[in-house]
Amino acid sequence: MPEYLAPGVFVEEVSYRSKSIAGVATSTTGFCGRTHYGPVQHPGGPGTTAPRLLTSYAEFERVYGRLQPYDDGGLPYLAHAARAYFLNGGRRLYVSRVYQALTPGSGVAEASVAVPSPTPSVGRFRARWPGSAGNVAVTVTATRGGDVGIHVPGGTAHAKGVGPGTVLEVVPPGPMPDRDAPIDQSRLRVLQRTPGGPPDAQTFMDSAGNAAPPGIDELLLPVEVTVAVTVDDDRVDVYPRLGLAPGGRRALDRVLDRDDPQDEDCVIWFDYDWSAPSASPVWLLLGLVGDAAPSRTFRLTGGDDGAPLFPSALRGAEAAPDDAGRRATGLAALAEVDDIAIVAAPDAGAMPDPDARFEATQNLIRHAEDTRYRIAVVDGPENASINEIRAFRGNFDSKYAALYHPWIEVLDPNGPVAAGVPTRKLLLPPSGFVTGIYARNDISRGVYKAPANEVVFGLTRFESTINQGRNEVLNPENINALRFFPGRGNRVWGARTLSSDPEWLYVNVRRLFIFLEHSIDQATQWAVFEPNGEALWRNITRTVEDFLDVQWRTGALLGSTPEQAYFVRCDRSTMSQNDLDNGRLICLIGVAPVKPAEFVIFRIGQFTADARG
Known part of the structure; x- marks a missing residue:
């Protein structure tokens, strides 16, 4: 009962109808x-x-x-x-x-990626699941974006619209490099925030970890990778323009994550230890595509059907x-x-x-x-x-x-x-x-x-x-x-x-009862811990009767009237005082299911033309 502690008008919502039972799906x-x-x-x-x-x-x-x-x-x-x-x-x-x-532990395909850092490390493309279907080909292609470089007063280079960890290629002024041009390690930089500086302060680091700011006229081209996974002749999954810095929204290890990839049906995941001392997006890029060509293919092996x-x-x-x-x-x-x-x-x-x-x-x-x-x-x-x-x-x-x-x-x-x-x-x-x-x-x-x-x-x-x-x-x-x-x-x-x-x-008949039982089970959970009295018994009775009436009208129950098709009882005739004292509500339901006409019999006999009735 709500409390009324001060004078006023109070509007309350109440229900005067029984709850509805929605039939559960039976075809799943x-x-x-x-x-x-x-x-x-x-x-x-x-x-x-x-x-x-x-x-x-x-x-x-x-x-x-x-x-x-x-x-x-x-x-x-x-x-x-x-x-x-x-x-x-x-x-x-x-x-x-x-x-x-x-x-034990076999059946999962993988391919190693040798990362040529000062302390060589290994990344791996791994199949997410065991099986011969995990023996796929993974083609990694480096892709260059448009110039993101500007120069602020004082001649300092600044990369616009890219975040920390982005790999940039420093290009001399003039024509843009050809799409198939090899990646030049000496021109690669990793964009980082300047420690202790303002939020937009940037530092450009080379593959050795030293500061290497671009020249006043040089262009800054973001370098990303596109991963194509060839599963079979009819299926090639392409994941375009992936960043190499860990943790980014479109980062390689985020899109090809083991537990939560962006593509739920992704066949592979990428495994790389970013805690290694020499781990760097530049070295990872060189391990993935090399410096002789902008593309490299890895073939996963070791998967079997068990x-x-x-x-x-x-x-x-x-x-x-x-x-x-x-x-x-x-x-x-x-x-x-x-x-x-x-x-x-x-x-x-x-x-x-x-x-x-x-x-x-x-x-x-x-x-x-x-x-x-x-x-x-x-x-x-x-x-x-x-x-x-x-x-x-x-x-x-x-x-x-x-x-x-x-x-x-x-x-x-x-x-x-x-x-x-x-x-x-x-x-x-x-x-x-x-x-x-x-x-x-x-x-x-x-x-x-x-x-x-x-x-x-x-x-x-x-x-x-x-x-x-x-x-x-x-x-x-x-x-x-x-x-x-x-x-x-x-x-x-x-x-x-x-x-x-x-x-x-x-x-x-068995499946009809499964349908009725499961539907009633799911739709009457609201009754648990309600006051176990006449009001609850009437509500439950009406709820179940309304549901069974719908089933009778659709032809699921036998009988020319609802009384012949089903009954629902929930009152003191179904519960003793001991039941009430122990928190039990007992509702009795009886239904008359229709059964299949398995044997259809027609009886035919002769009768004389002058026969009556």
Whole structure:
């Protein structure tokens, strides 16, 4: 109750309506697995390794690499799954990269930059992440700006519009030097503030650290560098006109920073120890471009794609509570992203060892169960027969997972190696395609509609043919078939979870409850620590009823009236005095979800022409 201590008019804002519940997004997906490049925790690497949100496959390629096979010949199943996901209608994808080094600390590409100072030092261009995609070419080119020199009374030179640490080239009056002219060390100066002088007092230092003021008629040309990073034939990242002084807004070590570069998707970073006694922007410039030509190319080497994944690496590890540098990895990193509603691990089904495949799939399902508000899309083994897929399915029982069979054949997106050579075909796990269909179904219809009888895009055929007889074996065991129908194309023909509980038989029912629970959870946090009385109970009841009424009107709940579709109770009938004394508010909610018409039956019989009624 507000205090009124002096006479006056007091205007107060109050609310006479219930709070609104906004439905959470259900189409956001998370993938975990091996990629060519991208954010991953490694010794000496950036601290920003959280799963990256992607909204297109082009963005995926820029961050996590392309579709070429790995160094060991394995296929990048996660990259292919991401491509299939966006092709089938997915819009938001988080990727948690897993990398296993061949030897401890290996896999990160780098190139040395010999800095010819009085005490020689070494700078390095380093790949920000391990992987063969870090073996890039870095071309550094010196660029000269226009004359910034003026002369104040008394014949003193002054550089206008540039800051301390700027490298200047002193040029005799006359024609400007050619763009391709070599850098002359003897003409280089570093601009510094005069110690103890006024703010605009300047000193020009040569490479030896001695004062060397320019002549009365000489020009002062700023010297900067342009860095071009050639990643592949289709991608060249250019960072123009970078300064060499440390700490500037456009400084080389600021734009190409390890942890916070100006380009979030920057492939490399520049490592140089500015605390060394002879560290100087002039010497650094000479190390980068030399004095024989204004350009030099460095080739980073040592990056590799690492080893094939183990189930434990896919599971990952929680963030260390006492060490901020040890962040969550693998599936544990995806658990920290609250937006995700669908998860998959395309590499799990491709593991050749059956025990490893079982453990990896088990880790994926356990992840979905622990996080509660997401469902796992599970891949069966490649080339699995009916008996093999049934045996694989028999290992699991979970209402938070769904299994799809068989694998999917596609044309290799990398194309033929030569003209006239047929494009080879690849077999891919179905999870990338199916998660995209989940997302497309949620966007076009709603989470309450079963993600089945939906067309699969981006394939040539399914690995094996599932006919009606085989489907009658698979469907009762909750194995969702992918089938081809002449005249209707390739479709998902199943919508069952891996649960033995008939209450949670269907994927859409499980996902509808995830949607309802997560939405109510997020939107009622305001109620915590409110006075636990009749006013709060009425407010919560109205809030939840309004939300469920919207879901009933959209077709998510069964019943011809709201009373048949749902109920909400929050009063003394749901709470005892002991509950109130211990700070508990208990609200009971019941909903009648719509279930898919899995078996559509028409009964047709004969009747005589004179029959009645």
